[in-house]
Amino acid sequence: xTTDVNGSVRNGVDTAALFATLDAVKAAPPAAAFQxxxxxxxxxxxxxxxxxxxxxxxxxxxxxxxxxxxxxxxxAVLVGQDNGPTPAEFVLHALAACLTxxxxxxxxxxxxxxxxxxxxVTGDIDLNGILGLDPRVRNGYQRIAVRFTVKGDAPAAxxxxxxxxxxxxxxxxxxxxxxxxxxxxxxxx
Amino acid sequence: xTTDVNGSVRNGVDTAALFATLDAVKAAPPAAAFQxxxxxxxxxxxxxxxxxxxxxxxxxxxxxxxxxxxxxxxxAVLVGQDNGPTPAEFVLHALAACLTxxxxxxxxxxxxxxxxxxxxVTGDIDLNGILGLDPRVRNGYQRIAVRFTVKGDAPAAxxxxxxxxxxxxxxxxxxxxxxxxxxxxxxxx
Numbered sequence: 001x002t003t004d005v006n007g008s009v010r011n012g013v014d015t016a017a018l019f020a021t022l023d024a025v026k027a028a029p030p031a032a033a034f035q036x037x038x039x040x041x042x043x044x045x046x047x048x049x050x051x052x053x054x055x056x057x058x059x060x061x062x063x064x065x066x067x068x069x070x071x072x073x074x075x076a077v078l079v080g081q082d083n084g085p086t087p088a089e090f091v092l093h094a095l096a097a098c099l100t101x102x103x104x105x106x107x108x109x110x111x112x113x114x115x116x117x118x119x120x121v122t123g124d125i126d127l128n129g130i131l132g133l134d135p136r137v138r139n140g141y142q143r144i145a146v147r148f149t150v151k152g153d154a155p156a157a158x159x160x161x162x163x164x165x166x167x168x169x170x171x172x173x174x175x176x177x178x179x180x181x182x183x184x185x186x187x188x189x
Numbered sequence: 190x191t192t193d194v195n196g197s198v199r200n201g202v203d204t205a206a207l208f209a210t211l212d213a214v215k216a217a218p219p220a221a222a223f224q225x226x227x228x229x230x231x232x233x234x235x236x237x238x239x240x241x242x243x244x245x246x247x248x249x250x251x252x253x254x255x256x257x258x259x260x261x262x263x264x265a266v267l268v269g270q271d272n273g274p275t276p277a278e279f280v281l282h283a284l285a286a287c288l289t290x291x292x293x294x295x296x297x298x299x300x301x302x303x304x305x306x307x308x309x310v311t312g313d314i315d316l317n318g319i320l321g322l323d324p325r326v327r328n329g330y331q332r333i334a335v336r337f338t339v340k341g342d343a344p345a346a347x348x349x350x351x352x353x354x355x356x357x358x359x360x361x362x363x364x365x366x367x368x369x370x371x372x373x374x375x376x377x378x
Contacts, residue, residue: 011233011234012232012233012234012236012270013234013235013268014234014268017268018268021267021268021320022320022322025316025317025320025322026322029317029322029323032315032316032317032320032322033313033314033315033316034313034314034315034316035311035312035313035314036275036277036278036281036311036312036314037278037281037309037310037311037312038278038281038282038284038285038309038310039285039307039308039309039310040282040285040286040289040307040308040309040310041306041307042289042292042293042303042305042306042307043201044200044201044293045200045201045202045203045290045293045294046202046290046293046294047201047290048285048286048289048290048306050282050285050286052274052278052281052282055264055278057266057267057316058266062264062266064264064271064274065264065271066271068273068274070259070279070282072282072283072286072287072290073290074290075244075251075253075254077246077247077251078210078246079202079203079206079207079210079294080290081201082253082254082255084257085241085253085257086225087282087283087284087286087287087290087360087361088225088283088287088360088361088364089225089226089227089241089244090259090279090280090282090283090286091279091280091283091361091364092225092226092227092241093227093229093239093241093259093261093276093279094261094276094277094279094280094283095227095276095371096227096228096229096237096239097229097237097239097261097276097279098261098276098277099373100229100231100237101234101235101236101237101261101262101263101269101276102319103231104231104233104234104235105234105235105268108234114231116231117230117231117237118228118229118230118231119228119229120226120227120228120229121226121227121228121229122224122225122226123224123225123226124222124223124224125223125224125225125360126221126222126223127214127221127222127223127246128214128218128221129358129360129363130291130358130359130360131210131211131214131221131358132358133211133214133215133218133221134218138363138367139358139359139360139362139363140360140361140362140363140364140367140369141360141364141369142369142370143369143370143371143372144369144370144371144372145371145372145373145374146371146372146373146374147374147375147376148373148374148375148376149375149376149377150375150376150377151377151378156377156378159375159377160375160377163373163375167373169318169319169320169321169328170319170328170329171276171277171314171318171319171328171329171330172276172277172280172329173328173329173371174318174327174328174329175277175280175329175330175365176364176365176368176369176371177368177369177370177371178327178329178368179365179366179367179368180329180330180331180332180333180365180366181331181332181333181366182284182332182333182334182335182362182365182366183332183333183334183335184288184334184335184336184337184352184356185334185335185336185337186337186338186339186348186349186352187336187337187338187339188338188339188340188345188348188349189340189345
């Protein structure tokens with residue numbers, strides 16, 4: 001729990017710390033170079049286990065307060081054992097979480113108190129792509145739709161602007177709608 | 190645990206079921222239309238909780254065997270409470286899991302027994318983008334690197350080909366290196 005000693009906490013966001021972080025990065029732009037990481041270990045079939053802990057940022061090697069582990073798998077209809085969500089579902093979760101975190105930060109910075117933020121993200125995919133059955137079909141989502149419900153102490157237009165600004169500054173929205181160079185290396189011994 | 194009554198299970202993949210699924214979709218391509226979903230509820234600050242359960246596929250509404258929930262947050266250095274990984278880290282986890290699931294399926298189909306598959310995914314991001322401090326910097330990852338270790342009963346060249354084929358058929362690799370239309374709707378009442 002954040003203790004609001006100076007009245008700067010809004011929506012659970014310490015706006016003083018947020019603005020101090022912005023000022024620190026303005027003064028030293030290289031502090032904004034981050035590297036995030038995920039480790040993965042195959043278990044069996046389509047089941048694997050991911051581990052997230054260390055990252056680099058603000059000039060030094062860091063770690064989360066605890067190690068996060070997540071299983072991924074396919075459901076039975078996709079020849080898996082359903083030990084976790086599909087990898088593609090984790091992408092939808094990431095998008096919702098990214099837009100929501102940004103929304104809370106932006107609302108706090110603009111002095112808007114939120115009372116509720118919910119969203120549903122859907123991703124339509126034609127598995128003729130990944131199954132290699134139709135070369136005209138892409139492997140990934142053909143379209144993603146996000147439906148937000150946002151409530152707070154501001155007019156509807158202001159609440160909608162929060163979502164728009166969060167979209168405009170979202171890391172996950174960017175990697176889905178833009179293109180990221182992905183390099184793959186393989187070691188076999 | 191999959192019981193291998195007919196010797197068709199390899200790497201934990203029931204290859205008979207895998208080929209039967211391919212044949213079923215070949216016979217009825219619309220069965221390959223899937224929709225995955227994630228729900229998200231804002232908790233406080235940058236902390237939100239995602240829920241994954243229902244999906245549509247193979248012609249009907251379905252659900253995972255259990256409901257999966259995942260917290261996402263920012264670490265303290267990014268003005269959060271570290272209640273979960275960052276949304277951007279979930280994307281790296283999804284990529285590793287997708288490439289790994291594909292690799293196990295492809296190896297099974299090709300008759301290769303895997304003994305170990307591990308990977309590390311790193312994503313470099315310059316937060317001057319999402320902080321709005323430099324318009325030349327993108328919001329998302331500037332580059333992603335995947336380092337695989339793959340071991341099994343095949344020559345190194347064959348093991349490398351598994352990774353290459355998995356990349357060529359990966360849903361998550363596709364959405365990161367391609368572009369997905371993302372539509373956002375907002376309700377405020």
